[in-house]
Amino acid sequence: MAEAGTKTPRERYRTQVRAEIKKHAWEQLATTGASALSLNGIAKQMGMSGPALYRYYASRDELITELVRDAYRSLADTLGAAATTGADLGVLAHTLRAWALEDPQRYLLIYGTPVPGYQAPEDITLISSETMAILLDACSALPTDSSATPFDAHLADHRAWADGHPAPPAVLRRALSFWTRLHGVLSLELAGHFAGMGFDPALLFAAELDDLLAH
DSSP states (O other), rough: OOOTTTHHHHHHHHHHHHHHHHHHHHHHHHHHOOGGGOOOHHHHHOOOOOOHHHTSSHHHHHHHHHHHHHHHHHHHHHHHHHHHHOOOOOHHHHHHHHHHHHHHHHHHHHSSSSTTTEEEEEEEHHHHHHHHHHHHHHTSSSOOOSSSHHHHHHHHHGGGTTTTOOOOOOHHHHHHHHHHHHHHHHHHHHHTTTSSSSOOHHHHHHHHHHHHHHH
16 A cells, blocks of 8 residues: 555556646647647547547546646646735736746636637636635725726625625726736737737737726
């Protein structure tokens, strides 16, 4: 019997093969997209039969879930590490952009076009809520505009997405504005929609951030 905290050779081999499968999956995503992810194609690249690979991942959705979970965990950990050093909203925004540019396919998997027919399990929603909590904490540290908007009133009763965070409606609105506008710029940039337009996407991102911080 293996001692606590150790793995048997078979377990180590399984972990190694699963990691290699994920590596090939990311490469496939970069060329064909998540909707065309093929376990049989990965098996062929690895010199395995399809049934052999299914012993490591029972379905395409199970593999996608593993990739999505890794992506959300990486982002939450990256932003969390920045927040523990006292990073403000501006620093967190640039940390987000740097994370996205480091691996565009990872970003697009979780913030790009949803995979048809795929439903993420609840634990992934919980990981993604960590990122929103970091954002809400940063927004709470900023002065808020005292003038309420109709959307503030709406958010007072529609805040389930904030997962119990005590932020008032004005802070919820600021966090949503930050989330939607900066992700909008990043999604367009990483999907290549700014190509050939002749401007620097980094400056557009910075301008959007400055406008958000000024209100």
